[in-house]
Amino acid sequence: MAAMDVxxxxxxxxxxxxxxSAKGSASLADELHDASSAYFKVEGDRKPTLNEIAAxxxxxxxxxxxxxxxxxxxxxxxxxxxxEVAEAAAANPDVLIxxxxxxxxxxxxxxxxxxxLVEEYGVKGFKFHPNIQGFFPNDRIAYGLYEVIExxxxxxxxxxxxxxxxxxxxxxxGIRLKYSNPLHVDDVAVDFPELKIILAHPSFPWxxxxxxxxxxxxxxxxxxxxxxxxxxxxxxxxxxxxxLQDKVLFxxxxxxLTPDRWLADFAKLPIKDEVRPKILKANAARLLGLTDxxx
Numbered sequence: 001m002a003a004m005d006v007x008x009x010x011x012x013x014x015x016x017x018x019x020x021s022a023k024g025s026a027s028l029a030d031e032l033h034d035a036s037s038a039y040f041k042v043e044g045d046r047k048p049t050l051n052e053i054a055a056x057x058x059x060x061x062x063x064x065x066x067x068x069x070x071x072x073x074x075x076x077x078x079x080x081x082x083x084e085v086a087e088a089a090a091a092n093p094d095v096l097i098x099x100x101x102x103x104x105x106x107x108x109x110x111x112x113x114x115x116x117l118v119e120e121y122g123v124k125g126f127k128f129h130p131n132i133q134g135f136f137p138n139d140r141i142a143y144g145l146y147e148v149i150e151x152x153x154x155x156x157x158x159x160x161x162x163x164x165x166x167x168x169x170x171x172x173x174g175i176r177l178k179y180s181n182p183l184h185v186d187d188v189a190v191d192f193p194e195l196k197i198i199l200a201h202p203s204f205p206w207x208x209x210x211x212x213x214x215x216x217x218x219x220x221x222x223x224x225x226x227x228x229x230x231x232x233x234x235x236x237x238x239x240x241x242x243x244l245q246d247k248v249l250f251x252x253x254x255x256x257l258t259p260d261r262w263l264a265d266f267a268k269l270p271i272k273d274e275v276r277p278k279i280l281k282a283n284a285a286r287l288l289g290l291t292d293x294x295x
Contacts, residue, residue, distance in 0.1 A: 001096050006291050009063050012097075012284040013259055014136055015157070015200055015225035015251030016064045020087075021080040021264065040121060048255055049095075050088035057095045062259060065125070065251075065288075067099035067157075071132040073106070074174075082113075086121035097126040099157065104135050104142040111144040118152045124288060125155030125196075131163045132178035137179075138187035146188060150195040157223075158185050160210055161203035163258070164226075182210040189217040194265040194286060198249065201226040207233045221287060224279070225251030229265040237269060245275045249284050 009242035018262045048056065049065070057064045061125035066089065082100040089098035100123045102110040117123040126149055130137055137158055149156050160182045166173030182203050189197055214220045222244065224232070240248040250266075252259040271279065286290045 004063060004094050004290065006063075006281075006285050008061060008099060009281060010061045011063075011250055011254050011259070011263070011280040012288070012290075013057070013062055013064045013225075013254065014198065014223050014249045014256040014288075016053060016066045017045070017256075018050055018066050018068045018080045019255065020049060021084055022049065022217045023081070023084070025211065031251055050085065052255070054088065054092035054095050054229070055074055056254075056261075058075070058092075060259065063095050063097060064254070065284075067125075067127040068101050068102040069127060069129050069132060070101040070106075071129060071134070073103050074132060074134040080124070080190055082117055083121060086117065086123055089142050090122070092102050098123050099127055101127040101129075102145060103133055103249075104128070104139070104145060105133070107141075108144065111148055111223050114148045115152070117147070118154060122152070123197075125149070125157060127157045127159075127200075129159040129163075129176060130184070131159060133179075134164060134176070135179060137184040138191075143191070146192050146195060150192045153196075153197045153289075154190070155198060157198040157200050158188075159183070159201065160185070160199045161201050165227045181206050183212050185220070186213045186217065189213065189220050193218055193219065197221065198223050198287075200251065201253075202232055204233075207236055211235060211239050211244070214247055215239070221247045221249055221283070223249040223251035224264075224266075226253040226257060228261060229269050232269070237271070240279065241270075241272055245272075245278055246283055248279050250280045251286070 053066060066085055068085055070079040072078055084172035086098040100117045102114050160180050161178055166175035182199050199210050199222045210222060214222050252262045
């Protein structure tokens with residue numbers, strides 16, 4: 001398979017999920033997966049395999065950052081193996097960019113695994129989901145992982161804001177929203193000043209906090225995944241058009257939200273002509289090191 005041709009890409013989706021493994025493991029238990037699908041009004045049973053994800057994005061001339069979510073200590077559910085995600089990306093290098101996820105409660109073993117995933121599998125970043133993993137991002141339990149990510153030049157992606165996972169389930173399926181306030185990530189940006197960070201999603205109900213952190217900390221970016229653009233808060237659109245135009249990234253949250261739906265709604269937003277290509281591809285290409293400037 002040919003290497004990625006960034007110039008030929010229509011867009012780079014920085015937020016997609018590997019939800020099912022060829023070996024049968026999944027990122028979420030059935031109850032939480034079903035609740036998430038209902039929340040996002042997902043049609044059918046969308047659990048594409050990694051190769052199906054690659055084919056989907058290849059058909060659209062897009063690239064996708066893909067990752068699992070490892071929250072085994074909190075959920076008891078074995079995640080899609082990081083190695084499987086990385087191997088699928090290696091087999092589809094024209095469209096897939098491998099990220100990983102390590103449960104912070106894995107301790108030193110997790111830190112060792114993170115380094116191995118970078119050095120042996122070419123993983124470019126790591127996804128953290130504080131709600132599901134049950135930790136505050138500024139908890140020292142995760143700092144060993146951040147040290148590896150910063151040292152190796154990787155990217156740390158943090159879910160922020162309310163999550164559709166557990167929505168509608170009694171007690172929210174045990175998932176607590178307090179962990180996803182982006183102000184907790186501000187501490188991480190201070191303690192790891194060279195760490196590249198993405199605040200995932202419009203951070204409802206903490207959108208202003210996310211915008212404040214991203215404008216204040218040079219290494220912090222925002223992805224726009226998980227929401228249809230027609231529901232974006234007006235201040236997010238304003239900042240994406242102005243102060244944060246070089247730090248806002250296209251992300252869909254596929255398969256719960258498709259890039260087709262996202263892009264159709266994004267086309268209707270009052271985004272400046274010169275900003276639109278930055279959000280869709282240039283900013284991500286630069287952040288991911290796919291081009292010298294990402295332009």
